[in-house]
Amino acid sequence: MAQPLVAVRELRVGFRTKAGIVDAVRGVGFDLGREKLGIVGESGSGKSTVGRALMRLLPRSAAVRAERLAVCGTDVLTASDRTMRDIRGGRIGLIMQDPKYSLNPVVTVGEQIAEVFRLHRPEYAGKRAAREATLSILEQVKIRDPERVASLYPHQVSGGMGQRVMIASVLAGGPDVLIADEPTSALDVTVRLEVLALLDELVASRGLGLIFISHDLNLVRKFCDRVLIMYAGRVVEALAARDLGNATHPYTRGLLASMPHIHEPRDPLPTLVRDPAWREPA
C-alpha cells in the first residue's frame, strides 16, 4: 500500500484536570490500510481517546502531541478548522456506542442522515436528491421500510435499528475510514451479530479502513484482521488476529487466560494480576 489511510506516530494525549495533567495516551503508533484493525483494552486504557484524537474531537482540556497524526494524507494536528470539517464525515466517520445518545432525540432519523449528504456530497445537495439518497442508504443498511423509518424520531426506533441509522449517517459522507467505538456494546446480544455482519459487509464492499475499538478480545479476534492491545495509554502488543494465540506480552496472555472456555471448564477462573512494569515501555 502506497500511503496508509491513517498514520499515527508517538501520539500522546494529556488531559488537564484539577489534580494536574493526566496522561491518557502515551506514545501510540500504528498505520491503517484498507483493513480491519482492532484496538482492545480495558476502560481507561486510552483506546477511545486515540479514535477521537484522529478526528480532533477531544475537548479543549486535552493536549494532543504526535510526531505524525495523519488521515488520508492530511495532518490532523495542523489542519485548519475548515479542512477538519471536510475530513470529519467526509474522509473519516465515527460510529459511537449507543444510538440512544448519539442520535439527536428531536431530529428525525432521515434528517440526521440527509444533512450529511448535503454537507459532504455536492451531488446530493438539493433537498430532493438528499432525500432520495437517504432512502437508498437506509435500504443499504437493510432497513425494510425506509420511507417510514426516515420520518421517525430516534426514540421510536429500536437499538439495533438506531445503530443501523447511525452507520447509514456515517456512510452518507462517503468516508474512506470508519472508527467504530464499541459499536455493539449497547445492543441486545441477539442484534449484535446482525449489526456486525452488516458492518463487515459494508466495509468489504466499499473497501474501507476500519478501526474497531472494543474491550472484547474474543469479538475482535474473530472480526478483525489485526489487533493492537492497549494498556495504560500504550500499545503493549500488536499482532495479526490469527496469531493472538502466540501473544507474548503477559497482559495479553493474562487477558486470554482469564477468558472462560466452554470445553475446558476451569475453576476458579484466573484473574488478571497487573504488573506496574507494563505501564512502562518494554
Next chain:
Amino acid sequence: MSAASRPSQAPADEAGAEDHSERLAVLGRVAGRILSIVLTLLGLLLLTFTMGRLLPADPVLAITGAEVNKATYDRVYQELGLDRPVWEQFLTYLGKVLRGDLGVSATTGHSVLTDLAHVFPATLELAMVAVVTGVLIGVPLGIVAAVNRGKPIDHVARIIGLAGHSVPIFWLGLMALLLFYAKLHWVDASGRLSVFYEGMMEPVTGLLLLDTAMARDWDMFRDVVSHIALPGLLLGYYSVAYISRMTRSFVLEQLNQEYVVAARAKGLSTFQIVWRHVFKNIRVQLLTIVALTLGGLLDGAVLIETVFGWPGLGQYLTRGLTMNDMNVVMGAVLLTGTLFVTINLITDRLYKVLDARTR
C-alpha cells in the same frame, strides 16, 4: 421496540378492561388538575381577601372621608357588610369577584375593573418590549457564552448577567433618566405620551406602539417610542440577565451530550450544531424561561412604573397602597396573581404538548 415484548395474545376482555381503567385514570388526572387549579384560584382570592381585611385604614372612612357622623358611619359599615361574620364576608367577596365586580376605587371613583382594563395595556406594552428585548439579546448572548465557555465573551456575558441580578432596577432607572433625559435629552421622561398627544388616539388595542403604527401616525409613534424606550429596555435588561444565564446553562448541558460529538464527527460547524441540533433541544425549555420571565417582569414593572411615571398596573397598585384604597389593592393583586397562575399553567401545558411530540 424491545425484543422481549409482553405476550401479545392477551384475552380481549382483559385488554378492554385495561383500556377502560386507563381512560378512567386519564379522566381522574384531568379532574385532579382542574380541581387543583380551582383550589389555587380560591387560595388566591382568600389571600387577597385577607390582605384587604388586614389593611390598617378604615374602609368606611376611605369612602366617607374623615368627618362623618355616627349614623352615616354605621350605615356605610353595614352596607360594606362589615358587621357580618368574616366567612360570610369572604363568600360575598367571592360572589362579587365571580360576577366581575371588584368594587369601586375610593380614589378614582371608577369601578376597579374599568380602571384595571385601562391601566393593564400600559403594563402589557412595557412587558412586551422587555420580553422581546430579553429574548433577542438574551438568547444569542447565552448561546455565544456557552459555545465560548471560559473565554472573554463568556465573562462579559456573566458580568452582564450578574449586574442584572444585582443592581436595583429603580436606581438604574433613575441613573438612566439622569443621563439620557437630563443630560443628553435623548428621550422623554414621564408617562406614555407627551401631553400634546394626550387623548388624540382612540385606543384600539390599548398598546400605543400598535395603535399609532396602525394609524400610520409616525410622529406620534416616534413620541411613543421616545417614552417607552428607556423603561422598556431597562426592564428588558433584567430579562436579558436571566434569559442569557439560563440559555447558557441549557446549551452547556446539551454540548455535553453524545449527539453533539456525533454531529461534530459528521463535520458540522459549531454554528450548524447549535442552530440545527442544540437549539431544537432547548426551545421548549426556553419557552418556559420566557414565560417565567414574563411573570417576574411584573415585579420590575411595579418599580419601573413608579420611576418613569408609567400609568400602568404597578403604579395603580402602589397608588392604591399609599392611599389605603382597599379595593384597588385587592383588585390589582388579584389580577397579578391570576395572570401569574395563568401564564404558568399555559407554559406547563405547552411544555407537555411540545415535549410529548418528540419524546
Next chain:
Amino acid sequence: MSASAPVLQRPPSGARAALLRQLADGWHAYRQHVMGMVGLALVVLLLVVALFAPWIAPFDPNVQDLQQRLLPPSALYWFGTDHLGRDVFSRVVFGARTTVEIVLLVTIIVAPVGLVIGTTAGYAGGLVDEVLMRITDIFLAFPGLVLALGFAAALGPGLTNATIAIALTAWPPIARLARAETLSLRKADFIAAVRLQGATPSRIVLRHILPLCIPSVIVRVTLNMAGVILTAAGLGFLGLGAQPPLSEWGAMVSSGRQFMIDSPWVVAAPGLAIAAITLAFNLAGDALRDVLDPRGDR
C-alpha cells in the same frame, strides 16, 4: 482515570468529625473561587460596618443641618450631604445596619418556617402534604414584590413589618426544598430503625429528619438573600419599608429623587451600596453552588 477522592482515603471517625472534614474540604474548594472570595469579603465588610457603624460613621446620621444642604462630596462629607444637610456617608454606613437586620430577621423567620412545613409535608404525605403544598403553591403564585407589597401595606409601613412581609414571600421555595429532602430521607434505613424503636412521627421529623435538612436550607437561604435585599430596597423605595428618619438605602434613593438632577450623589451612593451588597451575595451564592455541585456550569 483520576485518583480516588481524598475524602475516601480518610475514614471518618464520627459523625461530627466527618461533618467538620466535609466543611473543611468545602472551604478548601471555596477558597479556590476568586469571585466567591470577593463576594464573601464584601459580605464580611457589610457585617463589620453594620456592627461598628457608630464608630465608622463620622457624623450622626440623623442630625440635620440646613446650612449644609446638598453639599457635593468633599474631604469632610465623603459622599456629600442630603437635602436636610445630613451626611450621606454616615447614613449609608448606618443603612448597612438596617440591611443586616433585614437579612438576619428574614433568615430567622424563613428557615424554621420552611423547614417545619416542608419536613412535615414530606414525612406525613397524603392529605397533609397535599394541603401544605397547595398553600405553598398559592404563595408562589404571586410575583415576590407584589405579594410583599400587599402584606407590607396590610401590616402597616415599618421595617419590622416589611421584613415579615418579605419573609412571608420567601418561605415557599425553602419549604419545597425541605420537602424534597425529606422525601428522599423518608425511605432511609436509619429512619426505619428509629421508627421500629417506637419513635413518634413528630419526634422522627424534629430530631432525625429536620436536622439533616438544615445544611441545604441554609445554603438555599443564602442563595436567595440577594433577592431578599433587592425586595427590601424596593419596599423602602416605595415608602413601605423603614420609615424616616431611619437610614435605609432604598428609602434614601427615594427621598433623594427630586434632588437628583443637581445633586446626583444623594441617589448614587445608597444605590451603589445596594448593588454592591447584592452583587456580593450573588457572587458568594454562585461560588457556593459551584462548590456544592461541581458538575454544574461555571
